Amino acid sequence: MLVVSVISLKGGVGKTSVTLGLAGAAWDRGLRTLVIDLDPQGNATTVLDPPEQRFTASDVLADPRPELLAHALVESGWGPQVVVVAADTLLERHNTVVGREQTLRLRMAMRGLRGFDLVLIDSPPSLGGLTRNALAASHTALVVAEPSLFALQGAAAALEAVGAVRTDNLRLTASGIVVNKVRSQATEHRFRLAELAAVYGDLLLQPFLPDRAAVQQAEGACIPVQAWRSPGAREVCDALDDHLDQLLTHPVDQGPFR
Numbered sequence: 197m198l199v200v201s202v203i204s205l206k207g208g209v210g211k212t213s214v215t216l217g218l219a220g221a222a223w224d225r226g227l228r229t230l231v232i233d234l235d236p237q238g239n240a241t242t243v244l245d246p247p248e249q250r251f252t253a254s255d256v257l258a259d260p261r262p263e264l265l266a267h268a269l270v271e272s273g274w275g276p277q278v279v280v281v282a283a284d285t286l287l288e289r290h291n292t293v294v295g296r297e298q299t300l301r302l303r304m305a306m307r308g309l310r311g312f313d314l315v316l317i318d319s320p321p322s323l324g325g326l327t328r329n330a331l332a333a334s335h336t337a338l339v340v341a342e343p344s345l346f347a348l349q350g351a352a353a354a355l356e357a358v359g360a361v362r363t364d365n366l367r368l369t370a371s372g373i374v375v376n377k378v379r380s381q382a383t384e385h386r387f388r389l390a391e392l393a394a395v396y397g398d399l400l401l402q403p404f405l406p407d408r409a410a411v412q413q414a415e416g417a418c419i420p421v422q423a424w425r426s427p428g429a430r431e432v433c434d435a436l437d438d439h440l441d442q443l444l445t446h447p448v449d450q451g452p453f454r
C-alpha cells in the first residue's frame with residue numbers, strides 16, 4: 197500500500213485535480229484506492245460524491261484511533277474501488293495546531309490500515325497542521341506546480357517542507373514535481389518549463405499535464421476524467437497514467453514508521 201501526499205503551498209495549481217486524476221487512473225486499472233481529503237474546502241470530496249458520512253476527516257484527527265478511521269471510510273460515487281475519507285469545515289481547526297503530537301494523528305489513525313493499493317491525500321495550500329499530518333503519514337510527496345513564477349516559488353517551498361517534515365517521518369521522499377495546466381504554445385509557459393528543468397533536473401517529472409477543459413468538465417460532472425470522452429480528456433489521461441506508473445515504481449521504504 198503506497199501512501200502519497202499531493203502538495204503545493206500555492207493555491208489553485210491543481211492539487212485536487214491531480215489527486216482526482218491519479219485516483220481516476222487507478223480506478224481505470226481496477227486498483228483499490230483511498231482518497232483522504234484533508235482540505236477544509238472539500239473539493240475532492242465534492243467530486244468523489246460519497247453519500248452522507250457519519251465520521252469525516254476532522255473526526256479522524258480529533259480521535260485518531262484506527263477503529264474510528266474504519267468508520268470514516270465511505271464508498272465514493274465512482275464505485276466500490278474508490279473509497280474516501282470526506283473533508284469537512286471543522287478540519288480548519290487542525291490546521292493551526294502544529295505540535296508533534298498533533299502532526300502524527302493521521303499516521304496513528306492509519307496504523308493497521310489494509311486493503312488498498314494506493315492512498316492519496318489531498319491537502320490545503322499551506323504548511324499548517326493538515327499538510328503536516330498528510331506528510332507525516334505518507335511514503336512520498338508529489339509536488340504540483342503551474343508554469344508560472346509564483347507557482348515555481350510554491351514548488352520550492354513545498355520541497356523544503358518535505359525536508360522539514362522528515363524529522364517526523366524519516367521514510368518520506370519527494371517523488372517529484374508534476375507541472376499542471378501547461379499550454380505548450382504559450383511562450384511564458386515554455387520559459388517557465390525551461391527554468392523548472394534547469395533548477396530541478398530529475399525532480400521535474402514528465403510528461404507535463406496539459407490545460408484541457410475536460411478536467412473541469414469531468415469534475416463538474418463528478419466523474420473521473422478517465423470517463424470523459426473527448427480528445428482533451430485522452431491527452432490528460434495518458435499523462436496521468438504515466439504519472440501513476442512512476443509513482444507505483446518510485447522506490448519507497450514501506451517498512452514501519454520510525
Ligand SMILES: Nc1ncnc2c1ncn2[C@@H]1O[C@H](COP(=O)(O)OP(=O)(O)OP(=O)(O)O)[C@@H](O)[C@H]1O
Nearest residue numbers: 207208209210211212213321377406407408411412
Ligand atoms: N490540467 C488542467 N486543465 C484545465 N483545468 C484544470 C487543470 N487542472 C486543474 N484545473 C482547474 O483549475 C482549478 C484549480 O484546480 P484545483 O482545484 O485542482 O487546484 P488546487 O491546487 O487543489 O486548489 P486549492 O489550493 O484551492 O486546493 C479548478 O477549476 C480545476 O478544474
Ligand SMILES: [Mg+2]
Nearest residue numbers: 211212235239
Ligand atoms: Mg484543492
